[in-house]
Amino acid sequence: MKALKGVRILDFTHVQSGPTCTQLLAWFGADVIKVERPGVGDATRKQLVDVPGVDSLYFTMLNHNKRSIELNSKNETGKQVLTRLIRECDVLVENFAPGALDRMGFGWERIQEINPRMIMASVKGFGPGKYEDCKVYENVAQCAGGSASTTGDLDGLPMVTGAQIGDSGTGLHLALGIVSALFQREKTGRGQKVLAAMQDGVLNLCRVKLRDQQRLAAGPLKEYSQFGEGIPFGDATPRAGNDSGGGQPGRILKCKGWETDPNAYTYFITQAAVWEKICDVIGEPDWKAKEGYATPPERLDKLNEIFGRIEEWTMTKTKFEVMDICNPHDIPVGPILSMKEIAEDEGLRATGTVVEVDHPERGPYLTVGNPVKLSDSPSEVTRSPLLGEHTEEILRDVLGYSGEEIAQIGESGAVGDLKIAAE
Numbered sequence: 001m002k003a004l005k006g007v008r009i010l011d012f013t014h015v016q017s018g019p020t021c022t023q024l025l026a027w028f029g030a031d032v033i034k035v036e037r038p039g040v041g042d043a044t045r046k047q048l049v050d051v052p053g054v055d056s057l058y059f060t061m062l063n064h065n066k067r068s069i070e071l072n073s074k075n076e077t078g079k080q081v082l083t084r085l086i087r088e089c090d091v092l093v094e095n096f097a098p099g100a101l102d103r104m105g106f107g108w109e110r111i112q113e114i115n116p117r118m119i120m121a122s123v124k125g126f127g128p129g130k131y132e133d134c135k136v137y138e139n140v141a142q143c144a145g146g147s148a149s150t151t152g153d154l155d156g157l158p159m160v161t162g163a164q165i166g167d168s169g170t171g172l173h174l175a176l177g178i179v180s181a182l183f184q185r186e187k188t189g190r191g192q193k194v195l196a197a198m199q200d201g202v203l204n205l206c207r208v209k210l211r212d213q214q215r216l217a218a219g220p221l222k223e224y225s226q227f228g229e230g231i232p233f234g235d236a237t238p239r240a241g242n243d244s245g246g247g248q249p250g251r252i253l254k255c256k257g258w259e260t261d262p263n264a265y266t267y268f269i270t271q272a273a274v275w276e277k278i279c280d281v282i283g284e285p286d287w288k289a290k291e292g293y294a295t296p297p298e299r300l301d302k303l304n305e306i307f308g309r310i311e312e313w314t315m316t317k318t319k320f321e322v323m324d325i326c327n328p329h330d331i332p333v334g335p336i337l338s339m340k341e342i343a344e345d346e347g348l349r350a351t352g353t354v355v356e357v358d359h360p361e362r363g364p365y366l367t368v369g370n371p372v373k374l375s376d377s378p379s380e381v382t383r384s385p386l387l388g389e390h391t392e393e394i395l396r397d398v399l400g401y402s403g404e405e406i407a408q409i410g411e412s413g414a415v416g417d418l419k420i421a422a423e
């Protein structure tokens with residue numbers, strides 16, 4: 001039994017943001033039917049190819065547990081098939097460029113006519129307003145959502161982050177909207193539109209920076225390194241390097257081996273509650289009661305000196321030794337883990353967060369499993385579908401077409417070459 005068993009998703013998504021959302025829903029047990037253009041499919045199948053001729057990792061890692069139907073939604077027969085799919089599904093998820101669904105003839109009003117219970121969920125770059133027609137990719141959203149202006153070094157360029165907060169982040173937001181709309185439909189019997197704009201999703205994840213924007217009116221942001229360095233603040237939240245975004249000062253500090261290993265670093269947080277333990281660990285017991293060091297506000301203009309001293313200590317230890325020494329004292333630290341270390345991490349494999357999946361064309365590869373664990377609805381990660389792998393199965397089993405009708409649909413050019421489901 002899975003949490004979303006019985007929920008059928010018409011997955012019109014592509015690239016990253018939408019597929020992240022529908023992959024999560026599939027892991028929670030929804031039947032996700034991915035609609036792809038015949039012979040072409042999701043563009044990511046052929047992007048960043050590492051093994052020629054097979055689906056890229058970009059595609060496989062975002063489309064697990066789904067079925068694929070090839071369907072030309074601009075062909076007349078294809079439109080009839082799509083109409084039946086809309087009737088049979090609970091949710092349509094899409095992240096086309098603005099207006100694409102209307103141009104196909106399947107705008108919100110038409111969808112409601114076909115199936116009033118349908119939930120139509122969209123990712124767009126921007127919400128309603130002057131930019132609503134723009135096409136948007138990840139880094140555009142990071143810039144327009146406030147992340148880039150607040151990321152990076154104070155004296156450096158605005159910086160995008162490796163975490164895909166615009167794409168995957170918005171996909172997560174959309175999934176929550178869909179589940180909420182399904183819950184509401186239980187009571188009202190009606191579907192509704194769900195919109196997650198990437199700019200909004202990024203801003204939601206950057207809300208602490210809008211907090212700081214408003215705090216600036218009350219004076220300098222004392223927990224930012226630039227305060228201790230005597231650098232005046234401007235009129236907007238500045239970039240803060242690796243300063244902590246919260247009330248407990250933190251920095252990335254060198255560890256043993258940093259000269260040759262680009263990831264021999266730790267994040268170290270001088271949480272107020274464990275200040276005395278930190279002083280003992282780094283060999284500065286006098287700082288516990290020393291004037292100017294004993295309380296958090298007193299320390300704010302000395303953070304460079306304090307972290308410099310802590311770093312002298314961390315440089316004598318590996319990042320894992322720092323973790324082992326600090327954890328028993330509840331001192332919050334985190335090793336900077338490389339993707340190589342994460343790929344090899346036994347703990348992450350044991351919890352199903354890193355999973356090895358077998359693919360009929362590329363063989364085994366690693367992926368990230370469901371990061372959300374439900375005790376009564378465990379997620380098993382199954383491989384992504386080949387293009388059109390389930391076309392015939394869906395036409396027959398979901399839509400109830402006869403063999404003869406399926407052959408006619410095949411001849412119409414609506415579905416590409418029909419394949420009998422592999423495996």
Ligand code: COA
Nearest residue numbers: 015016017036037071072073095096097100103125135136
């Ligand atoms: N059958 C027939 N046509 C299909 C089809 C199918 N199964 N699937 C897609 N198409 C068509 C669309 O209808 C559209 O045609 P139109 O332009 O004539 O209306 C066309 O394919 C291309 O769709 P589009 O979404 O414009 O793709 P793109 O590659 O030009 O743009 C994005 C890609 C991501 C920039 C754009 O989709 C977008 O801005 N999406 C919203 C924001 C978003 O999710 N961005 C992040 C992506 S990770």
